[in-house]
Amino acid sequence: MNTQNISAGILSALMACTGGAILIMNTADLIGLTQPELISWLFIVYFIGGSLNMLLSLRYRIPFAGAHSITAVAFLSTAAAHFTLQELAGSFMMTGGLIALLGFTGIFNRILELIPKPLIDSMLAGLILNYVVQIVPAFKESPYIAGFAILGFFIVPRFSKSIPPLFGVLVFGILALFLGYDFPMISKAQFSWPQVIMPSFTVHGFLSISIPVAVLILSNDLAVALAALKKNGFHPPTNKIIVYSGIGTALVSLFGGHAVNIGGMMTALCSSEEAGLKENRFRAAIVSGVLVALFGFFAWKIIVLIEALPAFFITMITGFSLLSVLLGSLQTAFTTSTYRYSILFTFVIAISNVSFLGISSAVWSLLIGGITAKVLGEGKVHQSK
Template sequence: MGTKTIMSGLMSALLACTGGAIMIVQAAATAGLTKAELVSWFTSAYVIGGLLNLFLTLRYRIPFAGAHSITATAFLGTTAIGFTFPQLAGAFVMSGVLLLLAGISGLFAKVMDVIPKSLIDALLAGVLLSYVIGIVPAAVQLPYAGLLAAAGYFIMPRVFKKWPPVLWSILFGLIGLSLEFRLPALPHADYIPPLLVIPQFTIEGFLSIAIPMSVLILSNDLAVALAALRSNQYNPPVNKTLMASGFASILAGWFGGNAANVGGLMSALCSSAEAGPKEKRYGAALLSSVIVIVFGAFAWRVIDMLDALPSPFVAMLTGFSLLGLFLRALKSAFSDKFLLIPACITFAIAALHLGMLGISTPVWALLAGMVFMKLLKKRNAKEYL
């Protein structure tokens, strides 16, 4: 395994083990989960997600990489309030079933045709807005960390282009934090095993969590991964990839894990030319998956390390971790002039977190965007006649 392959595998794993890990902790805190429940969520998402991608990579000799969906986890940070752990587990299992059905039926492309990508990206940008805005007050409370994290994100990638901006922001942010905050000693901790959860299946969980999560995973993880693999001259089995991600997500859900799927950016990293010769790039995905599995296995200790960080710093890192995704989604959301008004409405409802009748914001945001899109089509048809 060459140097390029090893570095690509490390970079891929770090994407999952930094921002993605912090977001799980935040989403669990939003839902008011206990440490044992958080450990179970964390362990199952990373271990099962890592095993899924390890299996797919070995089976097809194609560089599949991933753990859980960072996009879906960010979404849960605003919607998990009011759900018990068994209810969340039920919603996660149902999301996995939807992914499985999408693979079995071959309806993935049809679903993506019904919901324009610009509206999905408008929804995503609206959901992520609060995280990105949170960078500012966090940087005010921790100015050294804020300034250095910003320098790492915006300046260092121009000099060293191989490392993604988020990794520079975390590294420089930690340096800044060391200048103004003394980390407490880690408490003694015993091993906490994952918990087998009896899922509770509810209509609210299906409408508010399962459907939006499956759409986000399909569009922002699986579609990105499959497109990246194809652009790098691989021929991934589309329906089997969806089915495998659905099955793994169902299994993770029984332990409280939000998802276990092939990741978009992680697969893109491991399959790119920067990962070395084409026939050896699957080694980067193997390394990434092994690191992800080990990281998840030590969740009971990793969580203590994350808890030792001051909350403004966690908010800052979360914002920087999602900033690139937010900017890409924002650009895509408003790129279609015909869908500009529906995208604005979708974005506004998602950003304001408007939920009613026990149904979460993303459902209303997409529904409103689709309704306005249909109205615009009818008006344009009448004007044409």
């Protein structure tokens, strides 16, 4: 274990434990979860997610890093409000089963080819855009604190390209809060184990929650992670990794968790040259997994600290945590010249966040986008390459 392994592991864990946790808390608030239910959600996805990636890294000597799907949480924040906790648990269990089935059958790549990647990215960009836009009113509410945080976004990465800008936002923003904000009295919290939830299975949940969440996990987490590993000279057991993520997701659904999987950007960081010599990079993922698991175990303490932060600051951190995802999605979607109107329709429908016939805007965006591409013959040149 060296400093490169440790620093890459710490930065990887920060990716999951900052914006991802705040997104879960925002979503839990929107759907009216109690504090014990929120603690259960955070505990299970971080503790099991970190442990799973740590064990896989030890087993295969390959740097697998992750916790849960941040993009799936961003989707849930707009789609989950119309479901009970039991229906969500059932939907998440079906998501896990669907992912595991794709791994067992080995048809993951064929399924993904049925949904053009530019349309998935366009849908994701539409879902995330609303969060990023909220950075502007957050800045207006407190120009001093928000301005200081934004300064960190530009300054900190100049010291090292391996440090994500979000880290600068957090450091400078928290410093500004200590200098210019009166924190309220921090309430006491009690430790609680994850709560078992009896799942309820519905067709509505499968169509509006299970399928979109599975698509997001497969395309924006697993596919990205596996591609990054191969790019950096590793040979991961693709189908087994998909199965493990599916089984993990089905398991945590019993406690209100939405997903457990290998993370895209976290694995990309731990498998890169910044994590040290190739044969030792799995140690960076182990550091990441341990920190993520500890974050989950102490979720009961951490949420009271986050709740003490002002709302505008949490909104700003959420927006910045999704900024790189938005940028990557927009670049992939709108630089694909063979898809034009289908991408635009997908993007606009996803932004609308309007459900119709009980089906979420994310599903409708992919459906309308896919039909548009088929009718107008878009994407044919791209598919033939």
